[in-house]
Amino acid sequence: EDQVTQSPEALRLQEGESSSLNCSYTVSGLRGLFWYRQDPGKGPEFLFTLYSAGEEKEKERLKATLTKKESFLHITAPKPEDSATYLCAVQAKGGNQFYFGTGTSLTVIP
Amino acid sequence: DAGITQSPRHKVTETGTPVTLRCHQTENHRYMYWYRQDPGHGLRLIHYSYGVKDTDKGEVSDGYSVSRSKTEDFLLTLESATSSQTSVYFCAISDVGAGTDTQYFGPGTRLTVL
Numbered sequence: 001e002d003q004v005t006q007s008p009e010a011l012r013l014q015e016g017e018s019s020s021l022n023c024s025y026t027v028s029g030l031r032g033l034f035w036y037r038q039d040p041g042k043g044p045e046f047l048f049t050l051y052s053a054g055e056e057k058e059k060e061r062l063k064a065t066l067t068k069k070e071s072f073l074h075i076t077a078p079k080p081e082d083s084a085t086y087l088c089a090v091q092a093k094g095g096n097q098f099y100f101g102t103g104t105s106l107t108v109i110p
Numbered sequence: 111d112a113g114i115t116q117s118p119r120h121k122v123t124e125t126g127t128p129v130t131l132r133c134h135q136t137e138n139h140r141y142m143y144w145y146r147q148d149p150g151h152g153l154r155l156i157h158y159s160y161g162v163k164d165t166d167k168g169e170v171s172d173g174y175s176v177s178r179s180k181t182e183d184f185l186l187t188l189e190s191a192t193s194s195q196t197s198v199y200f201c202a203i204s205d206v207g208a209g210t211d212t213q214y215f216g217p218g219t220r221l222t223v224l
Contacts, residue, residue, distance in 0.1 A: 031211065032211050032212075034212060034213070036215075041218075042217060042218070043114075043200055043215035043216050043217050043218050044153070044200070044215045045215075046212055046213070046214055046215075049211075049212050087152070087153070089153075089213075091211055096141065096158060096160060096166070097155055097158070097168060097169075098143075098155070098213060100145075100152045100153040100154075101152055102150060102151065102152040103152060
């Protein structure tokens with residue numbers, strides 16, 4: 001069964017304190033792994049798509065990496081505006097469905 | 111931002127009444143999805159569509175039906191709303207098979223069933 005687990009559930013960081021969010025997955029052949037940011041009361045906002053182990057993508061203070069079993073979202077020197085819930089999702093090869101984790105709620109304290 | 115709108119944005123209804131939520135896109139994407147989001151469960155797929163009049167069930171489809179008569183519109187209907195269907199509903203679109211399967215989400219509809 002395709003499954004996605006994110007950890008930690010919640011993370012509090014001081015401004016400038018770098019850290020990583022984890023997304024572990026089991027899927028019968030990975031077509032893609034997706035990271036989203038979600039602010040309260042809004043829809044998920046697309047951040048990255050990763051397709052194969054070893055792939056990395058960066059955007060401002062965020063960097064996503066992928067292995068055969070998990071993905072990390074590294075946040076370097078975070079700012080308060082990075083506070084949000086970060087969601088991970090996977091899509092299996094040959095499938096049209098996406099499976100989401102329950103997210104990591106990130107709070108960055110000034 | 112992807113051109114996705116949802117209506118209504120908020121709705122309060124009573125148990126047993128029918129409810130229809132609308133998703134409209136201006137991106138001409140082939141795939142459209144309906145999800146619900148509940149605390150502790152994350153986003154769960156209700157139904158999806160891979161073309162006009164082509165739909166399929168997701169993992170939590172009981173009590174829901176969908177219709178897609180035009181590329182740009184995807185309707186979600188609760189035939190007889192129950193309190194367990196109180197949730198935030200999100201529509202998403204993607205162009206699966208066009209080089210990227212990335213989903214883009216609408217702003218959501220908050221539904222309360224009393």
